[in-house]
Amino acid sequence: MHTQLPINQITKMVKGKSPRRIVAVVLRLAAAAAAAVAAVIMATSHQTIVIFGVEVPAKFRYTPSLVFFVAGNAAVSACTMLVLLVPAAAASLAARLVLMVDVALGMVLAGAVASAGAISDLGKNGNSHAGWMPICHRVPVFCDRVKAALIAGFVTVVLYFLLLIHSILLPSVSMNI
């Protein structure tokens, strides 16, 4: 009975609402799902190779930017889900608070994707001026995983942007449920 409760709640919320509210709910769910997927893919990226008889691991934990990526996407996903499942009246105060939180979370998300992208570019191309050699040819599986996580992160940012535009341009109806 307890596991059915959220599904019943969501069905009750969606039934009989205008298409704009359904679009808002769908956008929010998609953004939360994409953020969760990005965090999970990045968190499970690791590869161990052998160089000269020594085992050299490559994990996302070794780079602070990738750790920030995982943490940021997980936090954004959790917060988006929380906002969705909390029934808020169509009062203007709650709607504005949610919009402000959305703006701040979107900024954090953009920063996380950007910093992870910078480190990945460094890993793929290196920087000859600083004497930093590229590492992707040695750990291709790790690099592919990070690339997939970055793509998921970009999709999350685009979905969040669409959600914000929807919230701003259609204020009185997008703040749901």
Added chain:
Amino acid sequence: MDLEQGKKAVCRVMQLKDKLISLQSVLRVAALLATTAAAVVMGMNKQSYTAVVAIIGTRPVTQTFTTQFKDTPAFVYFVIANAIASGYNLAVLVTRRLLQPRAQSLAVHLLDMVILALLATGSATAASIAELGKNGNLHARWNPVCDKFGSFCNHGVIALVSSFVGVALMLALNLLSAAAKSPHSNVSGQ
């Protein structure tokens, strides 16, 4: 009595709106200064030093090592993003008087968000590369460079801090616009 109370309420709302507009102007001027400072400081960031690399016979062979912001794509993006943000803030401040306040608020609000995203990504990228330059990464055999180029790193940190202040101010501007949004603003057909 009711009419007077109604008039007083309207008066208070108008005073609040005026305070809001002046607060937005102050924040925008501060953000303009912060982003301009960040772009200029990072744009003029350059350091070189000469070191002896070999001794042939009795003659020392020297080489000059130079580093500038153009060597790192992240810093190039940082300078460009801050320049765009400061140019946008200047344009909005200059054209405030020409457009009506209501027509301006929605377009400016949306553009504000785009510029905020641009600034946030630029600062985050530069910060991650700067952290790497300071601490290096042992696992990837990337050595830190800040011990050799101390002045370059210091100027970079100043530019980064200024840019983060600009990001915070732009975020405050955005939150103000979001909080002050009237629920009937889309009725006027913008």
